[in-house]
Amino acid sequence: MTTTAYDKQTASELIAGFDARPEMLVQILHAFMQRFGWISEAAIRQLATELNLSRAEVHGVVSYYHDFRTSPPGRHIVKVCQAEACQAMGSRELSSHAAKALGVEMHGRSDDVTLEPVYCLGNCACSPAIMVDGKTYGRVSTERFDEIVATLQEPLR
């Protein structure tokens, strides 16, 4: 995932891409996430100004949704599905394995990686499932987890 540091000009262009419509706030935040990797306090201030919303309103949306993070993630983002179909196929064990293999706790991060739970990737006939940098993998045994993690371009620890 290639993201760039927040800058006001780029942010303005992204907002303009949605005609600065306040009802597009969730979509604009997705665009910010894709470009900057996270939502900074400066970004929230700018969004409030340019969309004519209060900072509280923008903050309310940012903090409500799991997708929007307010601190920078690790270089890679690994999500392990924790929902029932994956539980039935050992996702609890896979989660512990992932934490051990990546050296971070669930919800934790290192420079290399952020490890997060996700509640359903819609891949429930290929459980357990994980998502690495936006790509979904199915039938993930602990061995396959190690293989997937090992093939990332920037190697994890």
Place this chain on the structure above:
Amino acid sequence: MTATRIYVPRETAAVSVGADDVAVAIARQAKESGDRVQLIRNGSWGATWLEPLVEVEVNGKRIAYGNVAAKDVPGLFAAGLLSGGEHEKRIGPTDEIPYLVNQDRWTFRRCGLIEPLSIDDYRAHRGFAALEKAFEDGPAAVLEAVRDSGLRGRGGAGFPTGIKWQTVADTEADQKYITCNADEGDSGTFSDRILMESDPFGLLEGMTIAGFAVGASRGYIYLRSEYPLTHKILSKALDSARDAGWLGSDIRGSGFDFDIELHLGAGSYVCGEETAMLESLEGKPGIVRYKPPLPAIAGLFEKPTVVNNVVTLASVPDIVNRGADQYAAYGVNRSKGTLAFQLAGNIKRGGLVEKAFGLTLRELVEDWGGGTATGRPIKAAQVGGPLGAYIPAEQFDVPLDYEAFIEMGAMIGHGGIVVFDDTADMAQQARFAMEFCAIESCGKCTPCRIGSTRGVEVIDRMVAGIDRDDNYDLLIELCDTMEDASLCAMGGMTPYPVRSVLKYFSEDFAPSTGVKQ
């Protein structure tokens, strides 16, 4: 010599187990061996357990090879893949696979068959014929067909679609909306995703017909962000439909204007609740609204709004095409038509099974599903997502019918069936139901926001053997409060899985419960 057509699905499940690598390997191998191959990235037939399912067209017949890995490709070519040659991965003709042949494919009939993003292929399989018919017959005829078909909302609530549409049609307003709920958050469900990835125009056509029927000129698809490939496919489908004049102003000279905007959710489960989804579409936190007013009267931006699930909308074109009576001929009692059941979790043959209502859970789980993937006895199946009851294997003879399920304190919901084997700790599953509610509650109403957290604590005490009987009574009381006083199904139905565990698996709450050997 014409090129041999090879189909490799470009659908999330298939890709998640290596379909892209298989496609690359086939292209490379064909180049090396000098074979002329036309690689088609179709959607999925829904036989997910066979993914990646590769098909080769030989004399007009498609021959299937299952669970193909990239490393199998050289061997497959050597075995004569291009002429349907024998190989351990060869299954036989796709149209003879019992898992598929024995289904009642209505809404999903094009899935796997066609090239999802080809309008020509879509047209060749009766695509857009229903919209043309709707333009000829007029909105009233469409409303009548949808009502007479008995179609009910496939998102889970099962509300009669015809009544919803009629309400929107009858409500005067300068602007109305069609919103498609594609926030398929229930664990064990993926039918919306398979449809959108395998036959996206089917959804777009259904939405356009809905717009025409109720007098709405704008549509929204609210797609969950966990489906990035679906997002790519839908975006392309929307562009193609616009370019070909199937969306936009004066669609194909009909004088009817309709366009669709694609919105992404942001990881909130409760946004699958219709009013929370509308809030999110307005750019706000996905907090549930009080009802009334119903969205059909005052929905998106306070305008009359149809909120329908993907499968509901995609079922409409063939109801218009083939007639309401054809659809209503499927099913039982007040559950008319077909439902795309999804077999998930610990199951040998997981995937999508579109069948008329009325078959039993046992037929689905055993005949189609083949039992558990682990080969162990089945302990329970959770039907209808995280808010659905856990049904013990002894009760699997219940027919799949909305009302029959309600009667037993369960729900069919969106048709997801998650199977657990006998190693499952059901007390842990009951705890998870409460925990999930605590994580995902929008926080507006107290029973859901606070009750779920208290629920986790009470279950923890029961499992630890602390005042077990008192805590049992407390949990029942808490379930009553959540069910009676929550604003929406999140808090109102979280007790379903909890109660079902108390009823059928109370022994799992004993202090000795831990990870079973």
